[in-house]
Amino acid sequence: MKAESPRHLLRNPSLLILILLAAAAQIAMAAEPEQTPAAQDAAVHIVYVDRPEGADAEEFHIRTLAPVLGSEEKAKDAVLYHYKHAASGFSAKLTPAQVEDLKKQPCVLQVTPSQTYQLHGSEGGHAGTTRTMGLM
Numbered sequence: 001m002k003a004e005s006p007r008h009l010l011r012n013p014s015l016l017i018l019i020l021l022a023a024a025a026q027i028a029m030a031a032e033p034e035q036t037p038a039a040q041d042a043a044v045h046i047v048y049v050d051r052p053e054g055a056d057a058e059e060f061h062i063r064t065l066a067p068v069l070g071s072e073e074k075a076k077d078a079v080l081y082h083y084k085h086a087a088s089g090f091s092a093k094l095t096p097a098q099v100e101d102l103k104k105q106p107c108v109l110q111v112t113p114s115q116t117y118q119l120h121g122s123e124g125g126h127a128g129t130t131r132t133m134g135l136m
Helices: 007-011 013-031 057-069 072-078 096-103
Strands: 043-049 079-083 089-094 108-113 120-123 126-130
Touching (some): 043 079, 057 072, 057 079, 057 096, 072 079
16 A cells, blocks of 8 residues: 655645644643642632741742742742732632641631622612722
């Protein structure tokens, strides 16, 4: 049986596109790290800490998270935001097991799931009105 030359692909662009898409999908799947079930359960949490006076906030947050994640590099990658003014803490995407380990750290005051509140809604039947929250 004679092997066909790849030139036949040039005569059928649809087949060429299909082959290229399949190859691209395989490359993309190979490049993505496989997530463990625990990583899939991770959610963003806000971690409030009792930072010693004079300590750099970001460095302290990283040192607090590093023992839970295994390294300072992983902790730096995991932190989404540092809270430094009204409260000291950080937000990070954590698994339930990581949350429990973090709660055992002596400087951790509280770990709470991050929540988003919608401030706009229908009030009194008027869609799009703003609901007042707090002091006015």
